[in-house]
Structure formats: C-alpha cells, structure tokens
Amino acid sequence: MDLLLALGVIIIAILAGIVGSMFGIGGGIIIIPALTIALGLPIKDAIGASLIGVIATSTGAASRFVGQGIVNIRLGMILEPATAIGSMVGAVLAVYLDQYILSAVFAVLLVYSSYYMLRRPEAAVNDERCVEYLNCTYCDPVTKERVNYNVRNLGKGLLASFFAGNMSGMLGVGGGIVKVPAMNVWMGVPMRAATATSNFMIGVTALAGAVVLYANGLISPVLAALVALGVFAGTTLGPRVARRTAGPTLRRYFAVIMLGVAVLMLVKAAGFEVGI
C-alpha cells in the first residue's frame, strides 16, 4: 500500500471514529463509501475493514462512555439479542429482497424520523407503564445535572432493535441509525444515553460478521489495521466533543446525519454505486 493511500485511509478512519463515537452509529456508513468511491478500493476489502472499524469505534467510545456512567448497560443487554437475531434474519432475507427498493424504503423512513426529531423536542416521560428494571441515571456533563429517566415501550424497542439488525444484515448499514432514534423517541431514553448505549451495543452486532470474514481470509490485515488505528484516534476526540455538546444539539445533528444517510440510500436506489 503506498503512503498517500495509507494517509487517505487513516484520515477517513479518524473522521469515521469521531462521527461514529459521537452519535453511536459505528461509522461504516462513512468508511465503506469513502474507501470505495474516494479511494477506489475493492468493496470486499472495504466491508471487512469497516466491520473492524465498527468494533474499534464501539470499544473506544463505549470504554469512555461506560466510564462516565452514561451507558445504560442493562438496556443494551436486553436489546442486543433482538439486534443479533435481526441481523442474521436480515442476512438471509437479503438474498430474496430487491436492494434498490429496500434502500428507497429505508431512505423514506429515515427522512420521516429525521423530520420527527427536528420538529418535536425531547420529552421526559414519567409513565406508569415504564419498565422499572431498566430505569437509569447519569450526570449530564453540560448541564451538570443528574438526569433520572424512565424507560418505556420495551416491546417497541425490541422490535426496532430487530429491525435495526435486519437493516444492517441486509444493507450493511442501519444498526445505530435505527436504534438511537428508537431508544430516544419511543423508549424515552435521553439522546446522550441513547447514543452512548448504541455505541456500547454495535461492537457485539459487528462481532459475528467480523469473525466470519476473518476466518474466511476476507479481512485485509494492513487496511484493517490502519482503519482500526485511525478510528481509535477518532474515538478519543468524539466523546470529548460530545461531552461539550448539549443533548438537544446532539439530537439535531443526529437528525441531519439521518438525512445524509437518506440521500446516500436514495442515490443507491437510483442505481448509482455508493459502495453500500
């Protein structure tokens, strides 16, 4: 690998690490298109490197967010099986479903969720139907206030996690970008805790895929190593930026990222190669 290409890979990985760790979305959505379109690398190498990148994002970001007490570990553990089953089912369904139609439907869904998040402010819930054993608390680094929140709609959350797994199994993206709004809008989890918890979960979702690819020799070592190192560097920055960003602002940025992903999905649905 020549030096210029390696430098490009590292810069992309750092960016993916920052954005991925700030918003709990893994960063595959940045790594795969950037490696394939901007750097012209083969899609197979990009997918393997991206999975390694997602594990690195999750590890780097979650180690910090868990240390700060922002991750709702119990909620993550309860939702994880649904995501994992969803991604297996998705991988099987991917063979039968039309990728273009799927991308278009996903794009519409993202635009709708983004609109919803931009229009309606986050509302704390004091619902009697809340799932008591998942309720959690953290200290907000911006307001310095202790935030206690109730978690509700576990059924809907499990369904959304299953669907998030489906999307990542079928399209290779969509784990965090579906889970974060579902936790935030449906389950009443504050944005900061939702993104941190998603960061905590995505490593496990990517794990099975990474093992399978590695065992089949589909992970190119040098490329994957550069991506992992760049992402690790990025995850030292992302959580710091997130710490200084107010929850509602984080939420608005997330909505904008969803629109960006929707555009990417529409471009794909129109038949152009975006690498994912």
Place this chain on the structure above:
Amino acid sequence: MIYDEHDHTRTDHWVSLVLRAGMVLSMSVLLLGIVLYILSPGGSPEVDMSPGEIVNGIMNGNPIAVIDLGIILLILTPLTRVLTTLAIFIVDRQPRFVLASLLVLGIILAAIVLG
C-alpha cells in the same frame, strides 16, 4: 427489582476496564505491526495465516502476523465484554440479564458456525 446504585457503578467499572484493556492491547499490537510493516524491506506479502502460522510469524517478527494478532485481540474485545457482563449478572443473580447475555453468546456462536 429495584435499581441499585452500587451494583450499577460496579458493572460500569468492570465493563469499562475490559473495554479499555482491549483497546490498549489491540492498539499497541496493531501499531507495532504497522511500524514493522513500514520498516520491513520490500514490504510483506499479505497472506492468510492459520493460528499456528501467526504464532510462528510473531516469533520471526513477521509484520502481518503481528497485525493479525492485533485484529484477533480487537475482535475478542466485545466477546470478552459479553462474558464479563454475563459473569456480573450471574453473581448479582439477575436471571433476566443472564438469559439475555447467554442468548447473545448463542447467536454469535450460531452465526460463526453457520457462516
């Protein structure tokens, strides 16, 4: 089940420790591998290696073998994290979460066997 601040911080502490250890370990090994790769005369061929070849390669200072070890350490981190939470939930006698952890492990295993 009532939320318990003490249990909560202890879980956070261990999970954070495991993740940090995984990050530091894999990062150092990957960095070493990349440095060796850059320094190796004429570059190293990126071949697919079996576990035995990786061990031998590391002994001989083969950069690709070192990088492979780093990737394996990184992949093992989330797995170790699930095992850690499983252990904590068993100690804390929280059947619901023990079940969730076991389910995740089972699915990962199934995916690996089927893949």
